[in-house]
Amino acid sequence: MSFINYSSREINCKIVYYGPGLCGKTTNLSFIFKKTNPEHRGKMISLATETERTLFFDFLPLSLGDIKGFKTRFHLYTVPGQIFYDASRKLILKGVDGIVFVADSQIERMDANIESFENMKVNLNEQGYDLAAIPYVIQYNKRDLANVAPVAELKKVLNGNGVPDFEAVAAAGSGVFETLKAIVKLVLIELKKGT
Amino acid sequence: MPTSSLVMFEEEFKQITAVIDRLLKEANAKVVFLVDKDGQLIAASGETGDMDTTSLASLTAGNIAATGGLAKLIGEKEFSILFHEGEKDNLHISIVGQRVILVVIFDQRSSLGLVRLRVKKANDELNAILQKLLQRVEKKPAAQENLLAEITDSDIDKLFH
Numbered sequence: 001m002s003f004i005n006y007s008s009r010e011i012n013c014k015i016v017y018y019g020p021g022l023c024g025k026t027t028n029l030s031f032i033f034k035k036t037n038p039e040h041r042g043k044m045i046s047l048a049t050e051t052e053r054t055l056f057f058d059f060l061p062l063s064l065g066d067i068k069g070f071k072t073r074f075h076l077y078t079v080p081g082q083i084f085y086d087a088s089r090k091l092i093l094k095g096v097d098g099i100v101f102v103a104d105s106q107i108e109r110m111d112a113n114i115e116s117f118e119n120m121k122v123n124l125n126e127q128g129y130d131l132a133a134i135p136y137v138i139q140y141n142k143r144d145l146a147n148v149a150p151v152a153e154l155k156k157v158l159n160g161n162g163v164p165d166f167e168a169v170a171a172a173g174s175g176v177f178e179t180l181k182a183i184v185k186l187v188l189i190e191l192k193k194g195t
Numbered sequence: 196m197p198t199s200s201l202v203m204f205e206e207e208f209k210q211i212t213a214v215i216d217r218l219l220k221e222a223n224a225k226v227v228f229l230v231d232k233d234g235q236l237i238a239a240s241g242e243t244g245d246m247d248t249t250s251l252a253s254l255t256a257g258n259i260a261a262t263g264g265l266a267k268l269i270g271e272k273e274f275s276i277l278f279h280e281g282e283k284d285n286l287h288i289s290i291v292g293q294r295v296i297l298v299v300i301f302d303q304r305s306s307l308g309l310v311r312l313r314v315k316k317a318n319d320e321l322n323a324i325l326q327k328l329l330q331r332v333e334k335k336p337a338a339q340e341n342l343l344a345e346i347t348d349s350d351i352d353k354l355f356h
């Protein structure tokens with residue numbers, strides 16, 4: 001749920017990175033953090049396990065500049081992808097304005113992608129949201145690996161709705177900002193339409 | 196969507212800030228801030244200078260969300276007050292009107308009893324302001340539509356330059 005403050009002239013929006021365990025959600029945020037001018041971002045907070053798996057969420061606040069005299073701020077969150085953290089995933093989805101679904105392109109993670117995508121729909125429904133009504137984009141990550149499924153295959157399975165989708169190697173940064181830019185755009189367009 | 200966007204105008208911001216400024220003084224607190232349940236900072240008062248209020252807001256919301264989840268598991272609706280005691284500073288967190296979170300940071304110059312008492316009063320005042328704000332948001336302000344309707348594609352593209 002966006003927050004528009006006429007007094008401080010700010011528009012605040014929440015974007016959630018969703019996807020199966022180890023697909024690269026945290027890596028996306030880390031890269032954005034690394035490549036963004038410190039003036040335009042706050043601290044990145046990672047509530048993670050000893051082994052750097054996300055335990056509750058990662059959080060990265062970005063301020064992208066002005067629109068019509070309003071500062072635009074985007075709060076990026078990742079969910080924990082591991083299946084047993086479902087309760088936490090539901091909490092992070094609350095108040096979401098846009099979603100990046102990060103898929104792991106490796107053939108052996110195909111089932112995990114589908115399961116996570118279905119889980120996302122269920123969790124959204126529980127909050128009274130409908131995926132069809134929420135701005136979202138898809139990222140096919142880890143394209144650098146040898147054992148990846150063809151993009152056409154991933155599209156067929158995950159992108160029946162034909163939303164904007166991107167190939168990425170988040171570990172090296174490629175595709176990361178394209179994905180971010182696309183979701184920011186969709187969120188602002190949705191805001192413009194009015195809720 | 197279950198909730199529409201929260202839109203706050205100058206006047207409401209002033210009213211809210213007046214309440215938390217007064218709470219800060221009356222409770223002898225170091226910092227008071229108000230956070231949306233989604234983790235967005237609404238207003239802050241006190242010695243916030245070198246404090247990372249954005250992170251504080253996000254973690255507070257995460258904290259409330261997690262304890263809210265715990266509450267449901269044991270059959271409670273929510274825990275409306277949380278208290279964290281530190282060596283020097285303490286954190287008093289309470290929920291206002293089910294929608295926003297009021298956080299008070301205080302040290303030995305104050306006490307839990309005093310903070311509780313003052314928070315109770317501020318809570319009622321904030322709740323009244325918020326209810327009005329939410330009613331207005333539901334009716335959709337003309338001003339918001341104007342602002343957003345003027346956003347163009349090129350405005351959005353420029354954000355990334």
Ligand SMILES: Nc1nc2c(ncn2[C@@H]2O[C@H](COP(=O)(O)OP(=O)(O)OP(=O)(O)O)[C@@H](O)[C@H]2O)c(=O)[nH]1
Nearest residue numbers: 021022023024025026027054080081142169170171
């Ligand atoms: N080869 C390759 N490895 C990647 C890529 N992106 C991320 N990784 C690696 O995949 C592992 C998991 O990445 P994370 O970003 O922690 O995954 P996550 O989705 O946050 O995982 P959870 O927090 O458990 O949900 C790390 O070792 C990353 O370095 C990529 O594009 N290519």
Ligand SMILES: [Mg+2]
Nearest residue numbers: 025026053054
């Ligand atoms: Mg992670």
